[in-house]
Amino acid sequence: xxKILNLYDGLYRKYGPQHWWPGETQYEVIIGAILTQNTAWSxxxxxxxxxxxxxxxxxxxxxxxxxxxxxxxxxxxxxxxQKAERLKSITSWYLYNRKKAISMDRMALRQELLGIxxxxxxxxxxxALYGFKKPIFVVDAYTRRFCRHHGLLEKGEYDDYRxxxxxxxxxxxxxxxxxxxLIVAWGKLHGKATTTN
DNA sequence: GGCCAGGTGTAAA
DNA sequence: TTTACACATGGC
Numbered sequence: 001x002x003k004i005l006n007l008y009d010g011l012y013r014k015y016g017p018q019h020w021w022p023g024e025t026q027y028e029v030i031i032g033a034i035l036t037q038n039t040a041w042s043x044x045x046x047x048x049x050x051x052x053x054x055x056x057x058x059x060x061x062x063x064x065x066x067x068x069x070x071x072x073x074x075x076x077x078x079x080x081x082q083k084a085e086r087l088k089s090i091t092s093w094y095l096y097n098r099k100k101a102i103s104m105d106r107m108a109l110r111q112e113l114l115g116i117x118x119x120x121x122x123x124x125x126x127x128a129l130y131g132f133k134k135p136i137f138v139v140d141a142y143t144r145r146f147c148r149h150h151g152l153l154e155k156g157e158y159d160d161y162r163x164x165x166x167x168x169x170x171x172x173x174x175x176x177x178x179x180x181x182l183i184v185a186w187g188k189l190h191g192k193a194t195t196t197n
Numbered sequence: 198g199g200c201c202a203g204g205t206g207t208a209a210a
Numbered sequence: 211t212t213t214a215c216a217c218a219t220g221g222c
Contacts, residue, residue, distance in 0.1 A: 033203090040202040043220060078219040082205080120205050140203050184203055 004168035007150060008175070011182040018181035021130035023048075027059055029131040030094060033123050034086050035077040046076035059091045086118030090127075106134035106171075121158045129180070135171035137162050138180045142187030 022041075023029040028048065035044035050073040051057040056065055065073075070084045077083060093116055094101075101109055109132060113124035121139070128134040139161040147153040153164055169175050 036203055038202065038204045039218085040220070043202080043218095046220085076219060078202090079204090079217050080219080082217060086205090118205065122204065126203080138203085142203070180203085187203085 002168045003150070004152065004165060008169075008179050008182070011186060012178065015182055015185045018178060018185060020177060020181035021126075023130075025057075026131050027094065028057060030090055030127050031057065031062075031087060033126040033131070034083055034090060034118070035074060037079070037083070037123060039078050044077045047074040050074065050076070059095050063088060063091050063095065082118065086116075089116050089118055101132060106136050109134055110136060125162070129173065129176055133173050135166075135173045135176055137165040137169075137176045140180075140184070142184050143180070145187060146183045 021029045021032065023032050031051070032044055032048060035047050048057065051062070054073055056062050056070075056073065062070070067084055067088075070087065071080045074080050074083055074087070093112075097112070101112070104112065106128060109128050110124050113119050113127055114121065119127075125136045125138045128136045129138055139158050143161055147161060147164070148155075153161060165176070165179065169179070
């Protein structure tokens with residue numbers, strides 16, 4: 001059996017289902033993907049809570065907020081100046097392309113998202129996978145550590161890591177969803193300090 | 198008080 | 211193509 005599939009089974013048995021993404025609506029997933037860029041999820045969560053309290057976690061509302069007001073609400077997530085701009089960009093796109101995006105091919109959606117300033121590969125793939133249920137494997141810092149730790153891949157480009165998993169697993173949205181979340185769970189517990197286990 | 202967190206864009210070597 | 215740096219808050 002493929003090593004990547006074996007590792008998945010091990011993680012699943014150890015940590016169980018992760019129930020990602022921790023957001024209730026498609027739009028919340030998208031907003032969360034921006035807010036958590038290089039930021040602890042706990043901080044992104046605070047910003048989302050603020051947006052909810054302000055009844056602004058809605059594309060039509062958020063797009064009309066004053067920039068200063070939006071920045072104030074998302075302040076806990078850090079990098080709030082650029083994130084405010086990014087939230088408006090993705091929201092503007094979302095308002096006009098939501099329907100089209102749902103039926104788009106996974107790679108076409110990925111390209112579309114990558115065309116938005118402030119949306120890089122991880123954010124685009126997170127939105128495609130967790131927001132639109134497209135089978136795209138998300139690669140992040142934990143994934144690279146995980147691969148290095150298990151001797152799957154020492155060093156490579158983003159797509160090298162992505163294809164490593166997509167080729168081994170096949171285009172399976174549910175598995176991609178769970179696997180990425182499990183890698184994060186693994187990383188948070190013992191990914192950083194020790195190299196054992 | 199320093200390091201890090203579910204990155205990205207830009208500029209210079 | 212690779213490397214360096216700015217962007218910012220909150221938890222430990």
